[in-house]
Amino acid sequence: QPTDTSTRRGAFIVFEGCDRAGKSTQAAKLVEYLQNRHKQPLKNDETSIASNLKVSETMTNNSNDSEVARLWKFPDRTTLIGKMIDAYLKKTKDLDDHVVHLLFSANRWECMNVIKNILMSGTTLVVDRYAYSGAAFSAAKKDLDINWCKSPDIGLLTPDIVFFMDLEPEEAVKRGGYGKERYENLEFQKKVRKVFLDLKDSSWKILDARQTIPELHQQIIETAEEVIKKCESIPFSENLWK
Numbered sequence: 001q002p003t004d005t006s007t008r009r010g011a012f013i014v015f016e017g018c019d020r021a022g023k024s025t026q027a028a029k030l031v032e033y034l035q036n037r038h039k040q041p042l043k044n045d046e047t048s049i050a051s052n053l054k055v056s057e058t059m060t061n062n063s064n065d066s067e068v069a070r071l072w073k074f075p076d077r078t079t080l081i082g083k084m085i086d087a088y089l090k091k092t093k094d095l096d097d098h099v100v101h102l103l104f105s106a107n108r109w110e111c112m113n114v115i116k117n118i119l120m121s122g123t124t125l126v127v128d129r130y131a132y133s134g135a136a137f138s139a140a141k142k143d144l145d146i147n148w149c150k151s152p153d154i155g156l157l158t159p160d161i162v163f164f165m166d167l168e169p170e171e172a173v174k175r176g177g178y179g180k181e182r183y184e185n186l187e188f189q190k191k192v193r194k195v196f197l198d199l200k201d202s203s204w205k206i207l208d209a210r211q212t213i214p215e216l217h218q219q220i221i222e223t224a225e226e227v228i229k230k231c232e233s234i235p236f237s238e239n240l241w242k
């Protein structure tokens with residue numbers, strides 16, 4: 001246990017993958033695990049665990065210093081930009097591919113200050129989707145090129161680890177099928193997975209998402225513990241794809 005708690009920061013942990021790979025389930029289970037692991041024996045308050053598990057509802061939320069871990073989700077559909085993204089995904093609004101790409105990126109940028117403050121307060125942030133989804137879903141489109149797609153996200157906070165939940169879209173579709181949102185079809189998801197795998201960098205740990213929920217959770221917590229420990233003593237960097 002480090003003695004100087006003022007310099008400890010939380011880890012920035014990202015989950016990525018195609019639709020229906022199990023990201024949201026594993027992200028929530030990791031947050032729950034971290035909160036329970038750090039729970040004080042005398043402070044067994046289940047309601048506070050439940051409320052910490054809620055996805056943050058507004059970017060102006062203040063971080064709570066005593067929080068061990070917190071769940072975040074991109075796109076954050078609650079902001080003004082997020083509402084445009086939501087309308088696009090639900091197909092109630094059509095937008096030019098370039099425009100929607102920039103909106104997704106802006107939706108990440110508008111959250112950066114809040115995210116940095118959360119990490120600096122010592123809270124580990126577990127993020128369901130990030131800039132890799134941004135590049136993969138857009139570059140899978142015919143007219144958008146990968147370098148153009150990466151450029152608006154250059155300089156975002158760099159994740160300390162990216163858990164890439166890898167599942168062939170043919171397998172994903174067997175899991176009760178896709179929903180009705182844009183992008184949720186087999187041919188497109190196959191293209192997305194291809195781009196994702198090209199984006200792999202040293203921050204990635206690729207997980208075989210065909211495994212059971214407990215098997216995946218075990219691998220995730222082991223790696224997450226190592227990363228959280230390592231992060232306590234190193235500053236975070238704002239140089240994604242620089």
Ligand code: DGP
Pocket residue numbers: 019074075089100101104105129130131133134135137138182183184
């Ligand atoms: P989700 O809320 O995780 O189901 O994501 C909604 C959909 O949007 C999903 O198909 C993935 C896609 N998506 C997530 N982030 C981005 C992004 O930055 N850009 C694009 N074009 N699509 C994204």
Ligand code: NA
Pocket residue numbers: 019181
């Ligand atoms: Na989805």
Ligand code: NA
Pocket residue numbers: 138139140141142143144145146
């Ligand atoms: Na493309």
